[in-house]
Amino acid sequence: MTAYAPPLDDLRFLLSHVVDLTAALGTTDSGAEADDVLAALEEAGRLAADVIAPLNSVGDRHPPRIENGQVFTSPGWREAYRQFIDGGWNGIAGPNDHGGMGLPMVAAAAAQELWQSASMAFALCPMLTQAGIELLHAKGTEAQKTRYLDKLTSGEWTGTMLLTEPQAGSDVGALRTRAVRENGHYRLFGQKIYITYGDHDMTDNVIHMILARVEGAPPGIKGISLFVSPKILVNEDGSLGQRNDCRPVNLEHKLGIHGSPTCVMAFGDQEGAYAELIGEENRGIEYMFLMMNNARLNVGIQGVGVAERAYQHARHYARTRVQSKVVGRKQDGLAIIHHPDVTRMLAVAKARIQAARALYLEAATLLDLARTGTPSAATRADLLIPVVKAWSTDLGVDVASMGIQVHGGMGFVEETGAAQHYRDARIAPIYEGTNGIQANDLVARKVARDGGAAMGSLLEEITGLAGRLIDQPGDDLPIIGEALATGARALGEATDWVVTTFDSDPRAVLAGAVAFLDLVGTVVGGWMMGRAALAAQGLLAERQGDPQFAEAKIILARVYAEQVLVRADTLARTVTEGGRVLAELDEAIL
Amino acid sequence: MHIVVCIKQVPDSAQIRVHPVTNTIMRQGVPTIINPYDLFSLEAALAIRDEHGGTVTVLSMGPPMAADSLRRALSIGADRAVLLTDRFFAGSDTLATSYALATAITKIASDQPVDMVFCGKQTIDGDTAQVGPGIARRLGFHQLTYVESVETIDRARRTVIVRRRAEGGVQVLRSELPCMVTMLEGSAVVRRGSMADALRAARADVTTWSAKDAGIEDISQCGLRGSPTVVRKVFAPQPRKEKAVLIEASAHDPVHMAEATIDTLFAALPGLNAELHAAAAR
Structure with a gap:
């Protein structure tokens, strides 16, 4: 098993020279400065690498088990979780007035990548708690905040999200869990599935955020309300009381993320599960949208995290495995990393990971700026979030697959650990809105609805950057600039087609939506790499920073331009030419 | 309680390489860490502070970049950090180092009396284990080396009881404060x-x-001038030509093991049998 080395050099570079960390810090009252964030990330990296990363394969091989209505996590996970919360990491972006550090989203996002690389299955637990914190902070009553928020922020208790039911997956409006009013609170009856960390033994209590339908509510998504319902009831003085009428009835057997207990949860086997309404009745879906951008950003970061881990694994193997003489090299016994195709696989993976990392940091920074009411930042964030979610999680699967390929047959057997990353990565394109749904959201709500205005302003910026890159001396930056200009043109044409065709032929547009999202990811990834390359060249000119890192950054930006960005034209044609046949295709021929 | 913990920034020996020709350590590009033995002393000091209250001051002598290690010690929980850095300190051996550190501790103690000094058992780059005892001697503190646990501290009587690993067993020692512990x-x-x-x-x-800030008056006791240690030669030992011999014997039968060993000895030394007989005859 390869040790995980947190990519602190890239995070430090991107946070210092590419995205505007200082502006993001200015939106908080944390009082922290850029250097503080970088120091905190270094410490987070140690915990991720030393404590959490070694447990990843333990969770995979010894998954949680359920006994007498109680879930027990994998060996060592309780202790690691204790270290995680003792270090204060759970509350990194949590509200100051409830014990959090109040750091901006972009700082939390960078730390999130470290946890996700260390172990996706482990990091899911605090990731879901974060969503619960956001909901309670935004819409909870003072009493609810007092009861639940401090302990969720510290991580002493964890949070869950209960949406899915057997008949209500992507179609949340079909859910049937009932809420019955009773003396100022409610009783819940129903069954929820796919509940991540729905029950576990790492904390004394689990706080469920659950969607249900109050009796007599309108059908569909307009009749859904949001509730908070604890595993153990909380007394007035804050101490723990009786067990609530909700329990895990089963654990799912899954393809990956084995360490994360995915529960089937039963509510109301007896008197009904005690629950408190959050906000007002029938506005549950609206509230869920409040934290959706953050949740989708975090899932996108999972894609980057697992890709980084799988990439490091493959790189280590490629440096140690010797097979066949290397073409064009005199020495014998060279490792396979010197074979041109293995070099290609690793270089393209690294370039794409760096692009996706820069993109999620940019999106997180925009979410920070949007919170303090910068409308242009909010619009840009809305545009980029589905791309971060879908493009990065597809990247996770691609890179994990590449990792197995580099290992050859050794990757297909479980012992090397390369296969686990592939199995783990596969969930991320599915949950938190499938990547198909992200693509539909992008074309319909984020591009067609405003007539391509938000995309137009982004493309203007990208074209401006391409021009600056073309004007730079040397070979590399102009080549990157040309590729970016071509990609931006292709994206502009595809955007125009989406905007003009959506009303008349929405099926044709939606048939090409995934290709469109891939195109946007490809071009904005190039935009981020172009910005990074320009910053790297500036540092080299001023003799600042680590010259090796800056030179490598420029080379990887060129690899991205020549291996990834060139696909923009083809993707644009897939969008504009490929949709019509698919839209009317008779399912009988399938 | 005011506890001073002396730490040293060292190259990470897990990532170090030795120059094949000159036999010197190649330091370029090797990440630095806090001497790992120092961390156990830092932890012991922090635990005492957490139990009894007080302050932990970390002290280091080294180039300006050694501030990174001090900062790291602060991020683990130390309260304040002092770096001794001056060109006069360059080339210090353990005698000069203990002089500089002891003088700085005296200076630190002039603000707030020092109850205990903790040092690492030894460093992973020098491996002498001399600096801690050197500091104790210069400050006139009792020294408690190779301590496996600090058992109790009696603040009223100003005593400490520790368990010290010694050859053949464990010593339970009581010392007056102030003292120096590794x-x-x-x-x-x-x-x-x-x-x-x-x-x-x-x-x-x-x-x-600087040396002056730390209250060092006699520069001749610092750095190369204050270091009588002379390294005459550094070499990598040649691998020995002899090869180990594997003797197969039953693991549970001591008599068989002894016999197999003796048989192997006699087979390896053909003249041995005759020599023994000759000796017996005399």
Whole structure:
């Protein structure tokens, strides 16, 4: 098993020279400065690498088990979780007035990548708690905040999200869990599935955020309300009381993320599960949208995290495995990393990971700026979030697959650990809105609805950057600039087609939506790499920073331009030419 | 309680390489770490502070970049940091180092009396284990080396009881305060920095003292001039030509093991039998 080395050099570079960390810090009252964030990330990296990363394969091989209505996590996970919360990491972006550090989203996002690389299955637990914190902070009553928020922020208790039911997956409006009013609170009856960390033994209590339908509510998504319902009831003085009428009835057997207990949860086997309404009745879906951008950003970061881990694994193997003489090299016994195709696989993976990392940091920074009411930042964030979610999680699967390929047959057997990353990565394109749904959201709500205005302003910026890159001396930056200009043109044409065709032929547009999202990811990834390359060249000119890192950054930006960005034209044609046949295709021929 | 912990920034020996020709350590590009033995002493000091209250001051002598290690110690939980850095310190051996550190501790104690000094058992780059005892001697403190645990501290009587690993057993020692302690490796699990500590450390000032600031009056006792140690030669030992011999014997039968060993000896030394007989005859 390869040790995980947190990519602190890239995070430090991107946070210092590419995205505007200082502006993001200015939106908080944390009082922290850029250097503080970088120091905190270094410490987070140690915990991720030393404590959490070694447990990843333990969770995979010894998954949680359920006994007498109680879930027990994998060996060592309780202790690691204790270290995680003792270090204060759970509350990194949590509200100051409830014990959090109040750091901006972009700082939390960078730390999130470290946890996700260390172990996706482990990091899911605090990731879901974060969503619960956001909901309670935004819409909870003072009493609810007092009861639940401090302990969720510290991580002493964890949070869950209960949406899915057997008949209500992507179609949340079909859910049937009932809420019955009773003396100022409610009783819940129903069954929820796919509940991540729905029950576990790492904390004394689990706080469920659950969607249900109050009796007599309108059908569909307009009749859904949001509730908070604890595993153990909380007394007035804050101490723990009786067990609530909700329990895990089963654990799912899954393809990956084995360490994360995915529960089937039963509510109301007896008197009904005690629950408190959050906000007002029938506005549950609206509230869920409040934290959706953050949740989708975090899932996108999972894609980057697992890709980084799988990439490091493959790189280590490629440096140690010797097979066949290397073409064009005199020495014998060279490792396979010197074979041109293995070099290609690793270089393209690294370039794409760096692009996706820069993109999620940019999106997180925009979410920070949007919170303090910068409308242009909010619009840009809305545009980029589905791309971060879908493009990065597809990247996770691609890179994990590449990792197995580099290992050859050794990757297909479980012992090397390369296969686990592939199995783990596969969930991320599915949950938190499938990547198909992200693509539909992008074309319909984020591009067609405003007539391509938000995309137009982004493309203007990208074209401006391409021009600056073309004007730079040397070979590399102009080549990157040309590729970016071509990609931006292709994206502009595809955007125009989406905007003009959506009303008349929405099926044709939606048939090409995934290709469109891939195109946007490809071009904005190039935009981020172009910005990074320009910053790297500036540092080299001023003799600042680590010259090796800056030179490598420029080379990887060129690899991205020549291996990834060139696909923009083809993707644009897939969008504009490929949709019509698919839209009317008779399912009988399938 | 005011505890001073002396730490040293060293190259990470796990990532170090030795120059094949000159036999010197190639330091370029090797990441630095806090001497791992020092961390056990730092942990012991922090645990005492957490129980009894007080302050932990970390002290280091080294180039300006050694401030990184002090900052790291702050992020683990130390309260303040002092760096001794001056060109006069360059080339110090353990005698000169203990002089400089002891003088600085005296200076630190002039603000707030020092109850205990902790040092690492030894460093992973020098491996002499001399600096801690050198400091104790110069300060006139009792020294408690190779300590596996600090058992109790009686603040009223100003005494400490420790368990010290000694050849053939464990000594339980009581000493008056102030004293100097070096902790054994594995004596505790070194704590992990919290996010709050990391943020505090990023902002904390590392007090930087020159030789003069530290109250050092006699520069001739510092650096190369104050270091009588002379390294005459550094070499990598040649691998020995002899090869080990594997003797197969039953693991559960001591008689068989003895016989197999003796048979192997006699087979390897053909003249031995005759020699023994001759000796017996005399």
